[in-house]
Amino acid sequence: MSKIWVVIKCEYAQVVKKKSFIISIFLIPLLMAAFGILPALLATKSASSTQFLGVVDQSGAGVGEEFKSALKRYKLDDGETPYYEIDNIFIITPGDSEAFVSSVDSLTKALNDEEIKYFLIFKPGIEEADSNMALVTNSESFRTISRFEKVISHIAATMRLKKSNINLGVDSVLALTRRVDLPRRDAQGDSVDFETKYFASMIFISLIMFVIIGYGQVIMRSVIEEKTSRIMEVLVSSITPFQLMLGKVFGLGGATLTQLFIWILMGAALYFGSGAFAVAIDPGIAKIVFNPVVLTFFCLFLIFGYLMFATLFALLGSIVNSEKEAQNFVMPLTMLLVVPFVIGIAVIQEPNSTMARTLSMIPFFAPTLMMMRIIFVAPSVTEYSFFSGILGEAILSFVLLVVATFFVIWLSSRIFRIGILMYGKRPTLPEIIKWVRY
Amino acid sequence: MHLELENIRKVYDQKVAVDRLSLSVPRGVIYGIIGPNGAGKTTTIRMIMNIIAPDSGNIMFDGKKADISFLERVGYLPEERGLYKKMTLRQVITYMAELKGCPRKTTAGRISPWLEKMGLIEYIDQKVEELSKGMQQKLQFITTIIHEPDIIILDELFSGLDPINVELIKGILMDLKREGKTILFSTHVMEQAEKLCDNICMILNGTKVLDGTMSEIKSQFGKNSLHVEIKGDGSFISELPGVASLTEYSNYLEIKLAENANTQLILSKLVEKVEVRRFEIAEPSLYEIFISTAKVDPKELEDEAGAANV
Structure with a gap:
């Protein structure tokens, strides 16, 4: 036991004292924000300044003006400044193709020069076919498109009603057929929208991925170093291979926990801190990220996911002869972590589907997929009922992960002790199976 | 500690690496395992170190299984x-000692004297990769003995060391022997084994062909050698009656005598043609014993030894 401790201390100190460790503490959250999450978040955020747009109205029915006045109801966060401002309306007689082309050209130029963000084209008969209109833009925003569709639907419906023979006032029909905007909230009366959940789940699963893949490779490289430099021969005459493997996994695990702890402190400082920091964090995200149930499962899945994958990386290091050779096998191993990212889209849309349920029970996928489901299944993230629903499933999936982790450690220890002293030819799968039995 | 190997056997695939090997390494001696490359020296040492398991046989420390x-x-x-x-030199020495169960505090006091002795003290807080290859070897030698082991096992100790460092390490080994440590080392460089070893075991194709103290082994072969130092062209010597073979060293010749050779006749023939500075009837050198026992081509062995000494 004391020998494991010696290895743990050494591996921990080696990593923690490195400059790259200190840099990564700050860099990883920044990179995550920059590459993964910020664009998604920006797309769903309200604009900070008025968006300018143009309209080419060839409808001959004043659609452009109606559209303009309907947009007035959307305001920026201050509740006063209009969200949209129509810069140019070209009202063109139907059939005047020359004027149409020149106005489209001038708006295209304005769009490319970034003077406006969108322009719309209304041709005659928008109430008959959607192909009689178009939105031209270089940067779509889900929110804006949904608003435009709503506004134009209303205009088109009005036109259809006027043409029809329904003997009712247009306004009353529109009032009767009004499109709903479903408000979402949880049992506590708080609402957490889809985007916020997505953002929060991305924070967790990218942390899990960064930690596992990053440290997993550190372990693999250190095993390869010891193997190729033959330090391994001295090591195995001092400690058992099992002690060595566990010492490495736990030593770097300690470094992981240190990093995690610092991240949580940083997050808490942002959350509870005063002034600019507190403003910077979205209250919806904070509600998820600082939820004790979510945080607990995050730590559990991270720790055991790490233990399982780190052991596999150590195992991989023991059976190859060089880092180059190892790279061929790193790919499939990291794919196990990346796959959930890809199928994750399906999981968040239908978090209780059979596929999502089954996959989140598989230990390799559990750390990422179950984490997503924990956040997405609950309509409210603020209250989980214990031993039922998603919480029960999460516990089951965690137990399976723990069992699988111990199995992987047992299996690896049997292969590791032989692999680390084998040089030259890489063992074949049947040979490895023989080692496990030996 | 007394180290014993009983009937050790190890087979790789079809090839027998070590066969029915028994050794007894008494406490406090310098014990040399000699043999050409591929004889099974390293395999034997790895089995002693529990790195590979023998197929059969026992390895005992003080009569108990290792x-x-x-x-x-x-x-x-x-x-x-x-x-x-x-790692820095200090870190690597501390870590290796700790793995052998030697506490940090104990090691801390030993690091500087050893680095001083090896001429590495100025690099104590530099990284290992900054050292030259020879320096790294000396450092690794320190990590091998820092926990003050009872038995020191050195596989091809001198390969890659320059003559100055070879002398340095030899001196340290003699000191360690005086302290009562047992030193077991393997080599194919016979001159070094001859100068250092109290006991010799020679392995050939995995089997022991010679075993005993240096003087026992030499007396087995009898005084059948002539050590001759001459001035002038000695090319005719191999043609003389009674000369079985001839080995040329840089400053003298070693002549292996045929049975019933007349040494006085050889001396008189020599005096006739060249100036004789030394003429000694001697025990054969370990090298001669090795060559005649192993029946290897001396040229081949020269090349190996030469390559190892670069």
Whole structure:
């Protein structure tokens, strides 16, 4: 036991004292924000300044003006400044193709020069076919498109009603057929929208991925170093291979926990801190990220996911002869972590589907997929009922992960002790199976 | 500690690496395992170090089967050298000692004197990768003995060391022997084995062909050698009656005598033609014994030894 401790201390100190460790503490959250999450978040955020747009109205029915006045109801966060401002309306007689082309050209130029963000084209008969209109833009925003569709639907419906023979006032029909905007909230009366959940789940699963893949490779490289430099021969005459493997996994695990702890402190400082920091964090995200149930499962899945994958990386290091050779096998191993990212889209849309349920029970996928489901299944993230629903499933999936982790450690220890002293030819799968039995 | 090997056998695939090998290494001696490359020296040492398991036979420390706790009292320098390149000298020595069960505090007091002795003290807080290859070897030698083991096992100790460092290490080995440590080392460089070893075991194709103290082995072969130093062209000597073979060293000739050779006749023939500075009837050198026992081509062995001494 004391020998494991010696290895743990050494591996921990080696990593923690490195400059790259200190840099990564700050860099990883920044990179995550920059590459993964910020664009998604920006797309769903309200604009900070008025968006300018143009309209080419060839409808001959004043659609452009109606559209303009309907947009007035959307305001920026201050509740006063209009969200949209129509810069140019070209009202063109139907059939005047020359004027149409020149106005489209001038708006295209304005769009490319970034003077406006969108322009719309209304041709005659928008109430008959959607192909009689178009939105031209270089940067779509889900929110804006949904608003435009709503506004134009209303205009088109009005036109259809006027043409029809329904003997009712247009306004009353529109009032009767009004499109709903479903408000979402949880049992506590708080609402957490889809985007916020997505953002929060991305924070967790990218942390899990960064930690596992990053440290997993550190372990693999250190095993390869010891193997190729033959330090391994001295090591195995001092400690058992099992002690060595566990010492490495736990030593770097300690470094992981240190990093995690610092991240949580940083997050808490942002959350509870005063002034600019507190403003910077979205209250919806904070509600998820600082939820004790979510945080607990995050730590559990991270720790055991790490233990399982780190052991596999150590195992991989023991059976190859060089880092180059190892790279061929790193790919499939990291794919196990990346796959959930890809199928994750399906999981968040239908978090209780059979596929999502089954996959989140598989230990390799559990750390990422179950984490997503924990956040997405609950309509409210603020209250989980214990031993039922998603919480029960999460516990089951965690137990399976723990069992699988111990199995992987047992299996690896049997292969590791032989692999680390084998040089030259890489063992074949049947040979490895023989080692496990030996 | 007394180290014993009983009937050790190890087979790789079809090839017998070590066969029915029994050794007894008494406490406090310098014990040399000699043999050409591929004879099974390294395999034997690896089995002693519990790195590979023998197919049959026992390895005993003080009459008990070897395990990790016994191995803590052994220092081992593997044939292929390597250390943690990113650690400082101090860190790497401390870590290796700690793995052998030697506490940090104890090691801390030993590091500087050893580095001083090896001429590495100025690099104490630099990274291993900044050292030259020869320096790294000396460092690794320190990591092998820092926990003050009872038995020190060195596989091809001198390969890659320059003559100055060879002398330095030899001196240290003699000191360690005086302290009562047992030193077991393998080599194919006979001159070094001859100068250092109290006991010799020669392995050939996995089997023991010679075993005993240096004087026992030499007396087995009798005084059948002539050590001759001459001035002038000695090319005619191999043609003389009674000369079985001839080995030329840089400053003298070693002549292996045929049975019933007349040494006085050889001397008179020599005096006739060249100036004789030394003429000694001697025991054969270990090298001669090795050549005649192994029946290897001396030229081949020269090349190996030469390559190892670069």
